[in-house]
Amino acid sequence: MFSARSAAPALRAAARASSSRSSARLAVRSLSSTPRRSQEAAAAPAANPKLDGIVDQIAGLTLLEAADLVALLKTRLNIQEIAMPAAGAAAAAPAAAAEAPAEEKPKEKTIFAVKLEKIDPAAKAKIIREVKAIMPNMNLVEAKKFVESAPQVLKDNLPKEDAEKLKKTLEAAGATVVLE
Numbered sequence: 001m002f003s004a005r006s007a008a009p010a011l012r013a014a015a016r017a018s019s020s021r022s023s024a025r026l027a028v029r030s031l032s033s034t035p036r037r038s039q040e041a042a043a044a045p046a047a048n049p050k051l052d053g054i055v056d057q058i059a060g061l062t063l064l065e066a067a068d069l070v071a072l073l074k075t076r077l078n079i080q081e082i083a084m085p086a087a088g089a090a091a092a093a094p095a096a097a098a099e100a101p102a103e104e105k106p107k108e109k110t111i112f113a114v115k116l117e118k119i120d121p122a123a124k125a126k127i128i129r130e131v132k133a134i135m136p137n138m139n140l141v142e143a144k145k146f147v148e149s150a151p152q153v154l155k156d157n158l159p160k161e162d163a164e165k166l167k168k169t170l171e172a173a174g175a176t177v178v179l180e
Contacts, residue, residue, distance in 0.1 A: 109160075110159065110160055111157050111158065111159065111160075112158050112159075112160060112163035112179045112180060113153050113155065113156045113157070113158070113163075113179070113180045114153070114154045114155045114158060114163050114166050114167060114170075114177060114178075114179060114180075115151060115152065115153045115154065115177065115178045115179075115180055116131075116146075116147070116150045116151060116152055116153075116154050116170065116175055116176075116177055117150060117151045117175075117176040117177060117178050118150055118151065118175070118176045119147055119150055119174065119175050119176070120174035120175070122174065123173055123174025123175070124147065124174075126173040126174060127147050127170065127173045127174055127175045128140070128143050128144050128147050129143075129173075130169060130170055130173045130175075131143045131146055131147055131154065131170075134154065134155070134166065134169075135154070135155075150175075153180075154166070154170075154177075163179050164179070167179060
């Protein structure tokens with residue numbers, strides 16, 4: 001059917017097309033666009049009638065058939081996936097940039113959640129009042145249920161200073177608090 005030598009131009013186009021689906025669509029469109037082909041044919045002399053037949057067959061393929069052709073050629077000719085230099089450099093740059101800060105030093109946590117772990121039964125009333133003061137949308141009954149159902153997160157997304165201040169206040173009232 002195809003020899004390795006006669007399929008080289010089609011294989012190059014197929015390899016370029018295999019790098020992504022959008023590239024495959026672009027390759028098929030460029031192969032199937034007759035005005036462009038006729039301009040190229042007028043500019044370049046006819047190379048080989050056998051190759052012209054192959055190009056015409058490829059131009060008549062649908063997108064799915066072209067993708068299948070690429071896979072078949074890679075399998076038959078034992079071609080491995082190779083990233084194109086321009087596309088490979090563009091894709092590798094963000095990946096390398098994302099990995100570099102992670103390797104250097106993990107970022108210090110700045111946003112915390114204040115979690116009420118447990119309470120001292122003797123100081124339950126003080127803690128309920130503090131929770132009600134911290135959470136203005138809670139009434140006394142809701143604050144009591146919240147404290148009794150510990151461990152629960154009291155506040156989320158607090159800066160470090162506010163979270164530590166809240167922790168000290170609750171610990172002074174008799175609660176065990178954890179910053180997460």
